[in-house]
Amino acid sequence: MTTYQTLAVAPAPADGTAVSDRPRRASASGTDPDEACLHYEQVWGGRGFRAEAVDDAFTYRCSSVDDGRVTLLTSTFGGRLHGEVPWPDRYAVGWFREGAGSVDHRRGGHRSRASDPFPLPTELPYELRLSPHVQHVVQVEPGFLEETARERHGGPAQLVVLDGSATPAPEAVQGWRRALAAVTGPLVEMGTSPLLRAEAQLVLVHAILDLFPWSVSDVPATVRSVGPGRLRDAVDFVHEHAHEPITPSDVAAAAGLHPRTLQQSMSRQLGASPAAYVRQVRLDRVHAELLRAAPREVHVADVATRWGFGNLGRFSASYARRFGEQPRETLRR
Missing domain, CATH: 1.10.10.60 (Homeodomain-like)
Known part of the structure; x- marks a missing residue:
């Protein structure tokens, strides 16, 4: 059986503030692998997901906080998970506290490296394989990341291609972890002011752009x-x-x-x-x-x-x- 819960939605502000000021919390958990696959297909925008329990005590839990620009997602999955993501339309960075995973696509693919962060493809179909895991994922709305990247490349907003084949430099990983620790509170708390939330969003996106080599594709x-x-x-x-x-x-x-x-x-x-x-x-x-x-x-x-x-x-x-x-x-x- 799967349990779904929407934990909180902040009321819409009267001054017309953007939807990114109204974070939404949600969670799902259960013990049925088939129901888990249906849920993870929704989370990843995937299809054909298959789960393989590694013992009789299969459980999963997936929780998220989404403010419209940035989504913070945590997944605990007690089995192997395999599926296809036909058209990922957000930028995403994942890392594992436990377990491992791989991403394969027509340009190649990559395997997770211990707890190091890795980018997931954007606007490129890929196949996802995950072992039993505890995983964190940050997803960013494409327009926001692409507008932020303009400050660096000087051109119009364009598709940003994060290089998943490159190993992030240790100092870049440290910077990413510092940024994540600094912004998680403002992003998950319901009472964060719009200005502080916007600053936290920018800090996180700049940390992503510092983390991996990237190029733009017009x-x-x-x-x-x-x-x-x-x-x-x-x-x-x-x-x-x-x-x-x-x-x-x-x-x-x-x-x-x-x-x-x-x-x-x-x-x-x-x-x-x-x-x-x-x-x-x-x-x-x-x-x-x-x-x-x-x-x-x-x-x-x-x-x-x-x-x-x-x-x-x-x-x-x-x-x-x-x-x-x-x-x-x-x-x-």
């Missing part, structure tokens, strides 16, 4: 809003392989589409052919690199050539059309 909003599908597969392939000599046929094959079908779909949804979209993504990479570069140490021609632009005149014209300035102006910023 996946068009029209494609992100649709979710998984062949077009999204094509767009992701371009972003993942833009540094390689890929062709429109390569993109079509990766998405499982006929080249003409891909051409029509990208032209309709993105306003660009596959070849033109590859050039756009490479221009974006040049722009990002020039923004980060030191003017005295980097030459525009070297960056452009590295990203496949051999004709510097045409490159400069394309760059100016896309960004409203010459590449040398970007470099001098």
Whole structure:
């Protein structure tokens, strides 16, 4: 039997304060593995979850506090858990007090390392395997994390890709744990003022961005809003392989589409052919690199050539059309 409980919901403030000021507590517990799977499918946004009890005394408990921007989740699970998460739409970092787990996806995957934190994929389907465990997870609303990351990369809000293959530096893990200890109280307490809650949310997101190497991927909003599908597969392939000599046929094959079908779909949804979209993504990479570069140490021609632009005149014209300035102006910023 499973027990569900909504512990508390703060009343909506009269001044129209954002939903992030109204944390919601919930918990579920029980002894039935099948009911546990149904609950965890809801928690993870998953499907096909299967549980395997390791002894006759199977129990589980899952509790969370959600303020709309940040969710703190704790799971105690007395068995093995396996399932698929077809479209994770929030940023998430997990770690184990007991047990272990693994995440596998088309870009690779990673295994938990003792109690070290690890990122879960965002907007990338993955397979999840967990041993009997006590696990903590922090989930962050995507718009909030992406707007916060803008302060660091200087561009528009974009999909942030946290590198789960990298081992966090010990000092970064220590900083993460200090930040978590400092913000947990303000985030879980119902009486926290909106200003203190907002500050705690920012501290936690900056700790995530300090914890893992990350990059941004300018996946068009029209494609992100649709979710998984062949077009999204094509767009992701371009972003993942833009540094390689890929062709429109390569993109079509990766998405499982006929080249003409891909051409029509990208032209309709993105306003660009596959070849033109590859050039756009490479221009974006040049722009990002020039923004980060030191003017005295980097030459525009070297960056452009590295990203496949051999004709510097045409490159400069394309760059100016896309960004409203010459590449040398970007470099001098």
